[in-house]
Amino acid sequence: MAILECKNLSKHYGKVAALEGVDLSIEPGRVVGLLGPNGSGKTTFIKLVNGLLTPTAGEVLIEGSRPGPASKALVAYLPDRDFLADWMTVEQQLRFFADFYKDFDAEKAKEMLARLGIDPAQRFKTLSKGTREKVQLILVMSRKARLYLLDEPIGGVDPATRDFILDTIIRNYNPEAAVIISTHLISDVESVLDEVIFLKEGRVLLHEAADSIRETQGTSVDRYFREVFKC
Amino acid sequence: MDWTFRGDQPIYAQLMQRIKQGIVSGDLPPGSRLPSVRELATEAGVNPNTMQRALQELEREGMVYSQRTAGRFVTEDVKQIERAKRAFAAEHIRVFLEGMGSLGYDRAEILALLQEEKEDAHGNFGM
């Protein structure tokens, strides 16, 4: 069964269509890049998948079921902002995740934190921005979810952190799970992607394997993106 | 191993080249065991599916073979490795000759330059 299926998925705000008629299906074991300029509907799409928004039309199915408590147990979501309770310590956040998510691997998370030299006794709000992002990434990636939704995971971080993030995504690879990475920094993540989806003004322009774009277009995905979205 | 990629070729093809180079140069000796797909993918910074495809293609070419539970191994067929080495060499030579040709040198001049190079470098071709 496809991990994610969208049938004519649309989201309108009044007259504005943030997402229109999206049909796609993502199989397990795939790392998919959701690419598009700002305002193209990437975040709207992700929010529809994880239940933070309800569709205006069409439907989205995660392993066959509509977004709800059951699907949320299967989806690991990393938003593009601080989203954890800032008064808790890192250790407490870990226990929070372990409490609410059965698929959370606390040992793995602790090991990753130790590897980065992050002290679990620190309060979240006292950490630097970069460290906060790493903690959030570690917590989300330590879940054995079926679908990972990463919204702009590498924007605004230093190159070393970027490498750590991509490294974690590769190491975490699970042939039964799918990963969707939404980003506009394509050249950095290209080599990690199986498939790419180009989103323009709320519609899907293409959904193809990254290597076939390279083969047929003779350019990198990043280059091709620039051509397609030339202003 | 240096894992930098060009954007304009499929990555799986470039991975194949890189691994073949490793085999031909002796970094990956004949019969030696290759690291797991996941390890190689992590080291190269690529998607494991892409690495898997590259390895499968190499298997098809006969450069590597897999043993059910033991993993993947470099071929022990030295003739095969020799052939791959020659293929790389041929490509290098082709590119070299093209470059020199575009500078306006003819065969005789190219050979003469190569001779000079050999004498200057005391037996090592200037590295």
Added chain:
Amino acid sequence: MLGKLIKYEFRATGRVMLPALGVLTVLVLLANLSVRLLDSRLSSFLTVLLVLVLIATFVAVVAAELMPIIIMIVRFHKNLLANEGYLMHTLPASVHSLVWAKLIVSLVWLLATNLVIVLLGGLSVMHLAQMNLAQLLAGFPSLEELRRMLASVGLNMGDFYLVLAELALIIILSGLVSCLHFYAAMALGHTFTRRKGLMSVLCFVGISFAFSLITNLLGIQEVEYLNTVTVVTVRGGLNVLHGTMGKSFFYLLAQGALLYAATVFGLQKKLNLA
């Protein structure tokens, strides 16, 4: 899920409520001490200091009544409508459990705060009038005396306990409705893309207005917290009281259900986190 949510809700709100109640207790004790010590023989500096303590305590008591409400509003907003909402609304828990966790914990703090104030009040009375617990309780009728008083007007203890139970139920229900009043206003206000804060306030005002209109139309008097107690001298009067309590109860239930539905609607169908 609900249990876990309640646990974290208590932890998050307790961090503020418990110290606050602690400060209140300390201030009241200090105030009692100040009253004892106030004496014309004291230096003016000391007198001023002690009077300040008394003023601070008075302010603290007033503030204490507001504390649970303010904390409830801030917590609801911060945890469900701001950045933490990205975490909470993607947990494998239903919207209902998210709301009920907040309702239950807010109610507990409302009741606890009032209980603490009553206890501190009792303590102060004992302290200042220099009574001990037995003497204080002597001021209230004993159960036996109560039974006799009731019997003299044709009522029994059962009636008393029944009224007490109804009262308790109404107190709890109006506590929940008050919380939902704020929650629904915030949930609905935040469905708007801009000026969410302003819209929340408008929704709150709108809801208050709508309900007072309905209250007047239905002619239900005194549905507020504790205003339903009237002194009864005859069995007939008692039945009227039961009737009024019953009406209040169902009216509150209806209000609660409506506000609950509005809250869930705002947090689910129309959720629109910034």
